Each structure stands twice: as C-alpha cells, then as structure tokens.
Amino acid sequence: MLDVLIKNALIHNGTGRQPYTADIGISGQRIAFISESVNASAKVTINADGLIACPGFIDVHSHSEFSLTTTPEADSKLLQGVTTEINGNCGFSAAPIYNDAVGHLEKEFMLHKVQKRWQSFKQYNEALKEARPAINFSTLTGHGNVRASVLGYKNQQAQGTDMAAMAAMLRQSIEQGSIGLSTGLIYSPGVFSTNAELIELIRLSGASPFIYATHMRSEGDTLIESIEDTIEIGRQTGIKIHISHLKTAGKHNWHKIDSVINAIESAALEGIKITCDRYPYTASQTSLDTALPTWTYEGGDEAELARLTNPELCRKIKDETAATRENGSYWKGVLISSVKTEKNRHLEGMTIADAAAMAGKKPIDFAVDLLIEERLAVDAIFFSMSEDNLRRILSLPICMVGSDSTVRPVGRPNGSTEGKPHPRGFGSFPRYLSKYVISEGLMPMQEAIRKITGLAAETFGLKDRGVLRENAYADITLFDERAVKDTSEYTAPWAVPEGIEYVFVNGHLAAKGGRTMPDRAGMVL
Numbered sequence: 216m217l218d219v220l221i222k223n224a225l226i227h228n229g230t231g232r233q234p235y236t237a238d239i240g241i242s243g244q245r246i247a248f249i250s251e252s253v254n255a256s257a258k259v260t261i262n263a264d265g266l267i268a269c270p271g272f273i274d275v276h277s278h279s280e281f282s283l284t285t286t287p288e289a290d291s292k293l294l295q296g297v298t299t300e301i302n303g304n305c306g307f308s309a310a311p312i313y314n315d316a317v318g319h320l321e322k323e324f325m326l327h328k329v330q331k332r333w334q335s336f337k338q339y340n341e342a343l344k345e346a347r348p349a350i351n352f353s354t355l356t357g358h359g360n361v362r363a364s365v366l367g368y369k370n371q372q373a374q375g376t377d378m379a380a381m382a383a384m385l386r387q388s389i390e391q392g393s394i395g396l397s398t399g400l401i402y403s404p405g406v407f408s409t410n411a412e413l414i415e416l417i418r419l420s421g422a423s424p425f426i427y428a429t430h431m432r433s434e435g436d437t438l439i440e441s442i443e444d445t446i447e448i449g450r451q452t453g454i455k456i457h458i459s460h461l462k463t464a465g466k467h468n469w470h471k472i473d474s475v476i477n478a479i480e481s482a483a484l485e486g487i488k489i490t491c492d493r494y495p496y497t498a499s500q501t502s503l504d505t506a507l508p509t510w511t512y513e514g515g516d517e518a519e520l521a522r523l524t525n526p527e528l529c530r531k532i533k534d535e536t537a538a539t540r541e542n543g544s545y546w547k548g549v550l551i552s553s554v555k556t557e558k559n560r561h562l563e564g565m566t567i568a569d570a571a572a573m574a575g576k577k578p579i580d581f582a583v584d585l586l587i588e589e590r591l592a593v594d595a596i597f598f599s600m601s602e603d604n605l606r607r608i609l610s611l612p613i614c615m616v617g618s619d620s621t622v623r624p625v626g627r628p629n630g631s632t633e634g635k636p637h638p639r640g641f642g643s644f645p646r647y648l649s650k651y652v653i654s655e656g657l658m659p660m661q662e663a664i665r666k667i668t669g670l671a672a673e674t675f676g677l678k679d680r681g682v683l684r685e686n687a688y689a690d691i692t693l694f695d696e697r698a699v700k701d702t703s704e705y706t707a708p709w710a711v712p713e714g715i716e717y718v719f720v721n722g723h724l725a726a727k728g729g730r731t732m733p734d735r736a737g738m739v740l
Contacts, residue, residue, distance in 0.1 A: 220259070303356060305398075312333070315367035316364045335388075359405045361388075367514075378419060401509070423454075479491070483613070495647045503582060640708070660696070
C-alpha cells in the first residue's frame with residue numbers, strides 16, 4: 216500500500232516538457248510511480264483534479280542559516296511551495312566561525328535566539344538536524360566567514376600563509392557538506408578582497424564539484440565591470456559561476472541592461488558555466504549602512520560606530536554619501552524595514568525622507584543618527600530598480616528565483632517587533648507565477664517551473680531533487696493556476712499567499728490549504 220496517492224494532477228515534471236495528466240504514488244520519502252493509468256490503494260488519497268503538480272520549488276538564494284534552527288517550521292517558505300533552500304549566500308554562512316568572526320557573528324545567535332554555539336559546518340549540521348527543519352537545507356560557504364576567521368575585518372590583502380589558511384578552511388567546509396563558495400563584495404570583510412584573491416582561493420582549495428555565487432561588487436554604477444570580474448573568475452578557474460539577485464540598481468543605470476545580457480550570453484558562448492537568480496520585485500533589502508562609503512565598515516561594527524560618532528570622520532562620511540546619494544529622490548526610495556529599539560519602532564514602514572522631515576533633519580543626518588541610536592541594527596528597503604529590466608532578467612533561460620530572505624512565521628500583525636520585512640520573504644514564488652507567468656505571459660508555465668525546480672537542482676548539484684520521476688525524492692508542490700497569488704505588501708508583509716494547496720517534503724505532507732503541518736521532514740543536504 217502506498218503512503219500517498221495523488222490522482223488526476225496536471226504534471227509539470229520540472230524538465231520543461233509539456234504537461235500531462237497522471238497519478239503520483241508516494242512510498243516513504245520517494246516517488247513510487249507517475250502513471251496515467253494505475254490501480255493502487257493508499258493510506259491517503261488526494262484528488263488533484265484542477266491542480267498543477269510539480270517538484271517543490273527550490274529557493275536558490277536564502278538566508279535562513281540561523282533562523283531555521285529556531286523557526287524550523289519554515290512557514291514563510293513552505294506556504295509559497297518551497298521545499299528546499301540554498302543558504303550561505305552573499306558571503307555569509309552559518310560556518311566557519313573562528314577568531315574575530317566569533318564575536319562579530321554573536322549578534323546573529325542573539326538576534327535569532329539560538330541557544331547553541333558552533334564553529335564548523337559539522338557542528339552546525341548536528342544542531343540543525345536536532346531542530347528538525349520542515350524544509351531541505353543546502354548551503355554555500357561564505358567568503359566573509361572564511362576571511363574574517365583568518366584576517367578579521369581589517370582592510371588588508373591576504374598573503375601566502377593567509378591564503379593557505381583560508382583555502383584549508385574552505386576545503387574543510389566542502390568536506391563537511393557545503394556545495395560551494397559565496398561572496399558579498401559590498402559587505403565587510405569581502406569588500407576588502409580582490410578578484411585575484413578569490414581566484415587564488417578557489418584554486419588553492421582544490422574542491423570539486425564547486426559553484427561560486429556572488430553578490431557582486433556593484434549592482435549599479437560599476438555593474439558591467441563587476442560582471443566582467445565575475446566572468447573572469449569562471450574563465451580562470453573553470454567552475455560554475457552564479458550571479459546573485461541580478462539587477463540594474465539606480466535609474467541612471469537602467470540603460471545597462473543590454474550590456475548586462477550581452478556579457479552573460481557572450482560568456483556562455485565562450486563555454487563559461489553561468490547562471491543567475493532574481494526575486495520578482497523592484498526593491499531590494501539590506502542594511503541601511505550600505506548607503507555609506509565602504510571604508511566606513513572597516514574593522515567591524517565597533518570601528519564603524521566609532522567613525523560615525525567622531526565629528527570629523529562623520530562629516531567626511533556624510534559629505535561622501537551626499538555626493539552620490541543626495542540626488543533628489545534617493546532617500547524617498549529608502550524605506551525603514553526594521554529597527555532594534557522600541558523607541559524607534561514607529562519609524563518602520565516610513566521612508567528616510569519622510570522620517571527626516573518629521574524630525575526636522577536632513578535625510579543623511581537622520582540616517583546616520585538612526586544608525587548610531589540603533590547601533591547599526593537598521594534594515595532598509597531600497598526602491599531602485601526597473602520593472603522592464605526585471606521582466607527581461609526573469610525571462611533569461613538561466614535565471615532562477617531566489618527570495619533573498621530568511622524563514623519566518625506568518626500572520627504577524629502590523630506593529631510586530633519583527634518589523635516590516637520585504638514581502639519577497641512571503642510571496643516571491645506565487646508572485647513569479649501569478650504576475651509574470653500567468654498574467655503577463657513572460658514564458659510558458661513548463662519553462663517557468665523548470666527554472667525554479669529542475670534547473671535549480673542541476674545548478675546547485677541537488678541529486679534526485681527538482682524533478683518528478685520514479686525514485687526521486689517526493690518534494691512536491693500542488694497549486695491552483697487560477698488562484699495562485701501573493702498577498703504580501705511592503706507595509707503589510709506578514710501574509711499567506713493563495714493557491715498553494717499542498718506541499719510535500721520527502722514524502723510527508725508539510726502544508727495544506729495555507730497552513731503548515733506538524734510533521735517536519737526536511738533534510739540537511
């Protein structure tokens with residue numbers, strides 16, 4: 216007897232082939248069969264007439280490494296149809312954590328109320344398995360973790376012994392389950408590295424198979440140069456390269472989209488293995504202090520706060536910021552997402568421009584004062600992207616979907632102490648399907664599903680995932696094409712999407728009708 220029988224579903228198997236109607240049998244963790252004509256009995260039978268059945272969605276750009284240990288239910292991802300996350304992005308991962316990185320990353324343990332402490336991926340994997348996550352977890356190794364563990368957060372070049380230590384640390388992480396390397400080249404300490412360092416690190420590590428995912432050095436003013444640097448890493452090392460959340464940030468950079476696509480297509484013709492991801496929104500979210508000059512971050516948080524509270528250095532920071540940021544509407548497009556103190560909670564959901572006007576300050580003065588008051592713990596949403604360019608990026612055959620978000624509970628009311636996080640954390644995949652595939656017809660449904668399932672699994676080396684076939688893991692999402700949509704908004708993000716009817720993770724029912732189930736069956740991949 217089968218554990219689950221899904222009958223009369225419209226099968227999109229994740230390969231891009233034309234859909235067909237069939238039944239799916241699940242036994243244990245895997246798919247027992249997919250058949251158009253079968254006579255079988257099961258403990259649970261689901262009539263999926265009118266629903267699309269496809270592989271569970273793979274969120275290729277997540278940040279749940281700490282939160283998943285304390286929010287293992289993973290509501291915000293499961294209810295979108297996501298069954299697997301790729302974590303460790305933007306140069307930041309759960310491990311390794313040694314030396315200077317220990318103190319710096321303690322704030323992540325505290326923020327997510329993590330009781331345990333770990334340093335290696337081996338220790339982290341044990342902690343995550345103990346938490347029993349509801350979704351599958353796979354991770355990259357953050358270059359920021361590695362560099363900070365060896366060199367700290369100083370602006371200095373890596374020397375021979377440093378490079379050897381970093382390579383050994385990366386190699387150990389791969390041996391303990393990491394699938395590659397990620398960089399965050401606008402963040403400390405990645406911002407202090409060179410392209411030559413990254414190439415040498417990859418070569419010295421000797422790790423294979425391997426993927427290199429990057430939050431590039433620039434997504435705006437020096438976007439083309441940053442893409443060229445990324446492509447050069449693929450050219451010099453031969454590994455797969457993946458551009459995280461590809462965008463053209465800043466209206467004066469929107470015209471670069473043709474050059475961006477030409478560079479990517481030329482690299483592929485050259486034989487360089489290149490892919491990218493994108494969330495289906497025109498606003499990004501990150502720390503507010505990324506609006507400041509990069510030298511502001513050198514040495515870590517305490518050094519940054521010392522500069523911001525030094526009158527002479529603070530004036531220099533403001534002047535340099537004003538030279539590039541005070542161009543009319545910039546601060547009108549920066550929305551305060553979350554703060555740490557109750558005193559400033561009322562600012563969440565306001566733009567820096569409006570909050571500054573209310574306080575009777577210039578926007579740059581207000582932004583710096585807020586960073587000092589909150590000890591840098593201010594997240595912001597930046598509205599800086601083109602809708603037309605977003606469509607072109609999503610349409611690329613190598614583009615997958617990544618939420619760029621952590622797991623969260625759902626249904627939190629406005630005013631929650633969790634702030635107002637980007638709606639991409641609650642609605643990326645339903646929005647991609649409903650707005651861009653169904654409503655706007657950017658691509659056929661089978662191609663859209665392939666990119667968030669089969670292509671994602673192939674790119675990140677996830678065996679027996681991302682496809683519906685006999686003996687593959689039973690990660691399955693069933694959704695109603697007529698009803699699927701996101702409901703989250705920037706000022707009210709804590710919302711459940713509609714139309715995602717059933718989600719199975721490793722053969723277990725994980726979500727049904729907009730609610731998660733208590734049986735958590737995710738794996739550390």
